Amino acid sequence: MADFPAALHYSAEHEWVDDASPATIGVTSVAADALGDVVYLELPEVGATIEAGAVVGEIESTKSVSELYSPVSGTVVEVNQSAVDDPAVVNSDPFGAGWLFKVEVSSRGELMTAEEYAAQAG
Amino acid sequence: MTEDQQDKTTALYDEHVALGASMTGFGGWLMPLRYTSDLAEHRAVRDAAGLFDLSHMGEIHLTGPQAGAALDHALVGRASAIKVGRARYSMICAEDGAVLDDLITYRLGDEHFLVVANAGNAVRVARELVDRAAGFDAVVDDRSETTALAAVQGPRAEEILAGLTAAADVETVRTMRYYASAPATVAGVELLVARTGYTGEDGFELFVDADRAVELWRALLAAGEPLGLVPAGLSARDSLRLEAGMPLYGHELDETTTPFEAGMGRVVKLDKTDDAGAPLPFVGRAALEARAHSEPARVLVGLRGQGRRPARAGYDVVRRGLNGEVGAVVGRVTSGAPSPTLGYPVAMAYVTPEVSAEGTELAVDVRGRAEPFVVVPLPFYRRS
Incomplete structure (x- = not known):
């Protein structure tokens, strides 16, 4: 079973979010592994207002396209431009350098603990 | 990932699982999609070598004095003109000219041909060949279930294969031409070596009895790994063949397509004749002749x-x-x-x-x- 950082919260759509303000959001190792090699990221624009559970972007791998959902509602304050430039980092370090965007959070969606997520995804 | 309970598994299934492959349903078989990374597997084939399990492909043998004539009738190409030890790309069409499958036909002997069909079409191709060979002195034998197929593809494929080949057969492997085949002993296993592939690289396909597939696979991996060989899945195979501009049945070819639209008109031998020079009718000929002389709609x-x-x-x-x-x-x-x-x-x-x-x-x-x-x-x- 994969290791999921205990400090993060997880969505059923395989995104993670931390407790910081603004909150950092990424996809889990489960998503990264299932996608295969990520080759293109479409992230929300800085300043965009997004809603928890809504589609905010796309992740393309060599084989497929997946929608990116936001686990929180709020305003996008930063996107990870180095991941946009070299999306392989999403595969190599999904919980670290492969983060996707940061949000000034107004409310959070239904999220799981690492343990709950592991039970579901593992 | 679709893991359909109905999907068949190849003789190498346990090897794939042990290597940590992600498995996927393809053409009725549960096949490795990737072992580690699509990109790494793709690049290994371009730079060194990849090892593929292609045991899902169909292997249909035709034997008998009229095996070649039966294939001339059944396929759009002229199989009887293939020299022993050589192979040719061809198609099997319906009466209306639609492509039922694209195939490689290997001539293994004067009266022995091997037709390799795509996994998802193999049962139908075998059935069509039985029907179309009726009236010819030829026997159709579908050995798909008992034949495994491993492919070593990439610039180091020859070196890897030659290193495992019995001394008496090394020269055969080294000098084998593209689209040729010969029996050989590799890693102690008697098999058929063909210099064919679907990656755009040099490489070999090894047809082997399913019950010897595991030992062959392990020997190829062990011998190849120091030279950069990695096991490669269907995902890499698909991106490799796409770069090489090779059609995939179900994508570029299907039952709504004729060979001409696919830019493959050259495989249709409208003018094929028998050895006495008489025109040879074949299934789909009338429809294909009409299409050959009109501009395709796409x-x-x-x-x-x-x-x-x-x-x-x-x-x-x-x-x-x-x-x-x-x-x-x-x-x-x-x-x-x-x-x-x-x-x-x-x-x-x-x-x-x-x-x-x-x-x-x-x-x-x-x-x-x-x-x-x-x-x-x-x-x-x-x-x-």
């Missing part, structure tokens, strides 16, 4: 992406609008991916003839956005 082209977003199978090919918006639909993408070797998106698509000229600037409707693509010649990649 043409298979290569598309090179000018942005970063890949096109995918099923997306519309459109004209570019004046302001970069999605214009009129002029075709449809059959295969598309980011090219790992070339670094830009590549796709194959059927388009109307007036937009099929090299250099034509088109777009692909990528989920509502017009991504710019330009028509380029196939293949996208050719080994140097």
Whole structure:
């Protein structure tokens, strides 16, 4: 079973979010592994207002396209431009350098603990 | 990932699981999609070598004094003209000219041919060959279930294979020409070696009894790994064949397509005759003759992406609008991916003839956005 950082919260759509303000959001190792090699990221624009559970972007791998959902509602304050430039980092370090965007959070969606997520995804 | 309970497993299934492969349903078989990374497996084949399990492919043998004549009747090519030890790409069509499958026919002896069919079509091809061989002095024997197929593909394939080949057969392997085959003993296993493949690289396909497949597979991995060989899955196989401009049945070829639209008219031998010079009728001939002399309604082209977003199978090919918006639909993408070797998106698509000229600037409707693509010649990649 994969290791999921205990400090993060997880969505059923395989995104993670931390407790910081603004909150950092990424996809889990489960998503990264299932996608295969990520080759293109479409992230929300800085300043965009997004809603928890809504589609905010796309992740393309060599084989497929997946929608990116936001686990929180709020305003996008930063996107990870180095991941946009070299999306392989999403595969190599999904919980670290492969983060996707940061949000000034107004409310959070239904999220799981690492343990709950592991039970579901593992 | 679809893991259908109905999917068959190959003799190498346990090897794939032990190697940590992600498995996927394909053509009725549970096959390795990738072992580690699509890109790493793709690059290994371009730079060194990859090892593929292709045991899902169908192996149908025809034997007898009229085996060649039966295939001349059943397929669009002229199998009886293939020399012993050589192979040829061909197709099997319906009476209306539709492609039922694309095939490689190996002539193993004067009266012995091996037809290799795609996994998803193998049962139907075998049935058609039985029907079409009726009246000929030939026996059709579908050995798909008892035959395993491993492929070693890449610039180091010859070195890897030769190192495992019995001394008496090494020269045979080393000097084997592209689209040729010969029996050989590899890693102590008697098998059929063919210099064919589906990757755009040099390489070999090894037809082996299913009960010897595991020992062969392990020997190839062990001998190849120091030279950069990795096991490679269907995902890499698909991106490799796409770069090489090779059609995949179900994408570029299907029952709505004739060989001419697919740019494969050369495999149709309308003028084939028997040894006495009399015209040879074959299944689909009348329909294909009519199609050969009319301009097809659509043409298979290569598309090179000018942005970063890949096109995918099923997306519309459109004209570019004046302001970069999605214009009129002029075709449809059959295969598309980011090219790992070339670094830009590549796709194959059927388009109307007036937009099929090299250099034509088109777009692909990528989920509502017009991504710019330009028509380029196939293949996208050719080994140097």
